[in-house]
Amino acid sequence: MTTPPIELKPSSHPLSDAERDAILASPGFGRHFTDHMVVIKWTEGRGWHDAELVPYAPLSIDPANMTLHYAQEIFEGLKAYRHPDGSVALFRPEANARRFQASARRLAMPELPVDLFVAACDAIVRQDEAWVPAHGGEESLYLRPFMIASEVGLGVRPANEYLFLVIASPAGAYFPGGVKPVSIWLSEDRVRAVPGGMGDAKTGGNYAASLLAQAEAAAKGCDQVAYLDAVEHTWVEELGGMNLYFVYEDRIVTPTLTGSLLAGITRDSLLKLAGDLGYTSEEGRVSIDQWQADSESGALKEVFACGTAAVITPVGTVKSARGEWQQSGGEPGEVTLKLRKALLDIQTGKTADAHGWTHPVA
Numbered sequence: 001m002t003t004p005p006i007e008l009k010p011s012s013h014p015l016s017d018a019e020r021d022a023i024l025a026s027p028g029f030g031r032h033f034t035d036h037m038v039v040i041k042w043t044e045g046r047g048w049h050d051a052e053l054v055p056y057a058p059l060s061i062d063p064a065n066m067t068l069h070y071a072q073e074i075f076e077g078l079k080a081y082r083h084p085d086g087s088v089a090l091f092r093p094e095a096n097a098r099r100f101q102a103s104a105r106r107l108a109m110p111e112l113p114v115d116l117f118v119a120a121c122d123a124i125v126r127q128d129e130a131w132v133p134a135h136g137g138e139e140s141l142y143l144r145p146f147m148i149a150s151e152v153g154l155g156v157r158p159a160n161e162y163l164f165l166v167i168a169s170p171a172g173a174y175f176p177g178g179v180k181p182v183s184i185w186l187s188e189d190r191v192r193a194v195p196g197g198m199g200d201a202k203t204g205g206n207y208a209a210s211l212l213a214q215a216e217a218a219a220k221g222c223d224q225v226a227y228l229d230a231v232e233h234t235w236v237e238e239l240g241g242m243n244l245y246f247v248y249e250d251r252i253v254t255p256t257l258t259g260s261l262l263a264g265i266t267r268d269s270l271l272k273l274a275g276d277l278g279y280t281s282e283e284g285r286v287s288i289d290q291w292q293a294d295s296e297s298g299a300l301k302e303v304f305a306c307g308t309a310a311v312i313t314p315v316g317t318v319k320s321a322r323g324e325w326q327q328s329g330g331e332p333g334e335v336t337l338k339l340r341k342a343l344l345d346i347q348t349g350k351t352a353d354a355h356g357w358t359h360p361v362a
């Protein structure tokens with residue numbers, strides 16, 4: 001497969017410096033988008049073609065577009081950070097590219113070559129570099145690569161035309177007032193994904209499946225839902241959009257990738273980073289009974305969630321139909337905060353990157 005070059009067709013009317021600075025002063029998350037987007041087409045028989053960087057603009061969608069009816073859609077999320085020397089780097093974009101290929105396979109979509117995925121991310125960051133916050137903190141430019149079917153028709157089958165896009169949105173610090181633990185609703189009835197389903201693909205459908213449980217959790221005063229496995233309703237899997245870690249003294253444990261949970265890149269980075277800080281890391285099974293019992297006995301010191309958006313979020317309160325308990329006294333744990341700082345220091349270029357994870361955007 002040949003990789004087409006990305007043709008640059010930049011906007012003739014980007015936002016003024018003053019307008020952009022006003023947004024960057026308080027960007028929030030996913031509310032504002034930069035001046036450009038990358039669009040690449042795929043057609044059966046032709047492969048990837050017409051790779052372009054163009055002004056950010058609405059798409060024109062036929063009402064019978066196949067994505068609107070059968071949800072062939074996958075996405076990624078990754079961040080560009082401003083380093084202290086003013087340069088900009090992405091965090092592990094090749095890992096996102098490979099996961100995007102795995103998601104594509106699961107949804108019977110074409111695989112985008114890794115180098116084209118990374119080139120598309122580089123192109124938008126380079127063009128919209130002024131949108132990468134430079135406050136010296138956790139702020140970033142969040143990239144959202146995604147792919148949709150672009151064929152028109154109501155027949156049920158894999159489409160034979162697709163669009164790949166990358167859009168970019170400045171993101172503020174997730175915890176502007178300091179790291180704050182989240183409360184978790186442990187769902188024993190609703191499930192996110194099933195064995196053989198698409199829980200290990202990053203697709204909008206999994207998020208659609210999680211929204212009702214999320215709304216129920218909110219009604220119970222919780223921030224997030226933790227899902228159990230769909231067969232035994234026993235084994236802790238993950239949150240709707242973040243993986244989980246359990247901290248036992250100097251050992252951190254995350255649920256094994258069984259096929260129904262997503263292989264987070266933050267999760268994987270922490271498995272590797274733990275050793276640098278003198279902790280051991282492992283994948284294993286944690287049951288809901290064990291979570292509760294070990295919390296109550298004090299053996300389980302801390303629990304945290306992790307993902308690109310929030311990096312690491314401590315878990316404070318846990319609620320379920322069987323009761324409620326406080327994790328680490330409802331305070332952010334020491335190991336949680338140490339890991340969070342170590343990972344962010346690599347991402348933001350404040351420490352040397354011994355793992356080769358940062359990808360400079362020249």
Ligand SMILES: *Cc1c(COP(=O)(O)O)cnc(C)c1O
Pocket residue numbers: 077202206238239240241242243262263264265266267306307308309
């Ligand atoms: C994206 C995502 C994560 C976190 O993955 P990262 O690569 O760490 O951002 C975890 N769970 C689900 C369901 C996700 O969609």
